[in-house]
Amino acid sequence: MNGTLENCEKFNKEEKDPEYEEFRCRSLRVNGEVRDGVCQCKPNWKGPICNEYHGCEEGQSLYGSVCTNNVCQHGGSLAVGKKLIECICPVPWDGRNCERLACWRKTDHGAEKRFRNAGDKCVCSNYYKGESCDEIISCLNGGTLDGSRCKCPDNFGGEICEKKCPKGMVTCSTCSLQVFGSILVTLMYFLFSR
Structure with missing residues (x-):
């Protein structure tokens, strides 16, 4: 209402x-x-x-x-949460009172390494550039930049080669397919074992 x-x-x-x-x-x-x-x-x-x-x-x-400044900082607004009165924080702020800069909130899941905190603002991490920090400029773990993508060495994957594949998996695609396959087998077992 x-x-x-x-x-x-x-x-x-x-x-x-x-x-x-x-x-x-x-x-x-x-x-x-x-x-x-x-x-x-x-x-x-x-x-x-x-x-x-x-x-x-x-x-x-x-x-x-x-009388003090409003509890919610950085343009946050008070709202009724699940259990308490809480602050709804605008991106990129976080914390109980929107007091903490959380640049990871500016990205989708899996791309949290694009931004880093720099005082009271967000800047691109060492591996990205551009207005939205979406242009890769270097890779981790021995990966090499091939155009605008990282070519990862064996045992590593991810956008900038930041993910280590599980033991026994050599490449990112095998690693990803193996994990997806395990999830699919588990799901099928659960569905059909009843």
Whole structure:
């Protein structure tokens, strides 16, 4: 309804459910209380989850008993999580309060080595260049650059030869096929053994 995890059916009822109102104040509000049978923000608190204190300056929240900068840093926003009130962090920030630079969040799974942290910004790692750090400029583990791709030595694979193949596997493709084959055999056994 208003940016929180409300049970819409119960939220929209004209007659409020006392049990749901108690749950709402206890679980979905930072500073809520039940008054006249309805979950409301405590005095001097506002916002969809009662997390904004009226007495603090713009851009600040009450933390403990002191007005401080909002808990969520770097443009993060407060939201109701699975168990707690938490910060939703914009890429590339991470951490409970969006305080930690996490450049790996800028890439797809498996390409985490493209960026590295440099103070308060992300830059390309030593093996990449370009605006999106997607151009390979060198390889790991004795790999050689062949055009825009790494040619990996035996026992290594991956985009920049960063992955060591399992024992007994010589090349990346054999390694990948062997792992995929093992998963497929396991899945087929599980499906047909019942």
